[in-house]
Amino acid sequence: MSFIEIKDLVKKYGNTTAINNITLDIDGGQIYGILGPNGSGKTTLLKIISGILPPTSGSVTVNGINAVTGADSIKKFLGYIPETPALYESLTPIEFFNFIGSVFNIDSATLKERINAFSSALEIEKYMNEFIGSLSFGTKQKVAIISALIHDPQLLVMDEGMNGLDPRSSRIIKELLRDFASKGRTVIFSTHIMEIAENVCDTISILYNGNIAGTGSLEKLKEEAGSNNTDLEEIFLRLTGDNDLDTLLNSLKDL
Numbered sequence: 001m002s003f004i005e006i007k008d009l010v011k012k013y014g015n016t017t018a019i020n021n022i023t024l025d026i027d028g029g030q031i032y033g034i035l036g037p038n039g040s041g042k043t044t045l046l047k048i049i050s051g052i053l054p055p056t057s058g059s060v061t062v063n064g065i066n067a068v069t070g071a072d073s074i075k076k077f078l079g080y081i082p083e084t085p086a087l088y089e090s091l092t093p094i095e096f097f098n099f100i101g102s103v104f105n106i107d108s109a110t111l112k113e114r115i116n117a118f119s120s121a122l123e124i125e126k127y128m129n130e131f132i133g134s135l136s137f138g139t140k141q142k143v144a145i146i147s148a149l150i151h152d153p154q155l156l157v158m159d160e161g162m163n164g165l166d167p168r169s170s171r172i173i174k175e176l177l178r179d180f181a182s183k184g185r186t187v188i189f190s191t192h193i194m195e196i197a198e199n200v201c202d203t204i205s206i207l208y209n210g211n212i213a214g215t216g217s218l219e220k221l222k223e224e225a226g227s228n229n230t231d232l233e234e235i236f237l238r239l240t241g242d243n244d245l246d247t248l249l250n251s252l253k254d255l
């Protein structure tokens, strides 16, 4: 049994098909990237895996638990970071972390230990008593990541969580994710930026128009695309069969 099993998954919003019959197994203990251009269905897929959004048809299980009927159970071992994290701007990071700790009933000694460890690893100790609303984008993103890790989840789902970070912040977060996965935990994150997927993920699924165009390690995708080039962008274009380079590249690049 894979950690996450997705079977015949379809999600429609009215006449729009966001997920078009996806079947996918995701093993635990790795960093898994969902790569695709805007509107390809990444957020929808991550929300369904997280039990936030019900599918139109098909099923998802996480650690054997159905994502619709067992959403409450999944929530206990899930850390979810939405595309635009909702942070209390008028709280300080330490107040926000304590609030999350109380929601998850974490005892105060453990909570303190985790807050100290994460804030030190992500280098935000000096901002712990500043209002969240006054912090930079990258620091807010680090606060969101810590708040999702504080209850020691087995699964971390990050929707575009690495976009827009400066190189130092993204390196630090990459190391944190690597450490998290090395303990047998699973990270799934979405991005439309090739370099991020290429640098961070053990496995990549390419999502395109609600379909999986390819899944595997970069090496496997390269083989499937019949490409000698390690450039994920070229592999993407070959697997999706999209020849409209200008349009596609524009949608993939961080504008």
Ligand SMILES: Nc1ncnc2c1ncn2[C@@H]1O[C@H](COP(=O)(O)OP(=O)(O)OP(=O)(O)O)[C@@H](O)[C@H]1O
Pocket (backbone or CB within 6 Å): 013, 016, 017, 018, 036, 037, 038, 039, 040, 041, 042, 043, 044, 045, 083, 192
């Ligand atoms: N609540 C909604 N109501 C109607 N259509 C929606 C809704 N949410 C998403 N869609 C549509 O479903 C498709 C997939 O959207 P989704 O947000 O999952 O893609 P995405 O890959 O995460 O995009 P982005 O990179 O822009 O965040 C798009 O066509 C989008 O317009």
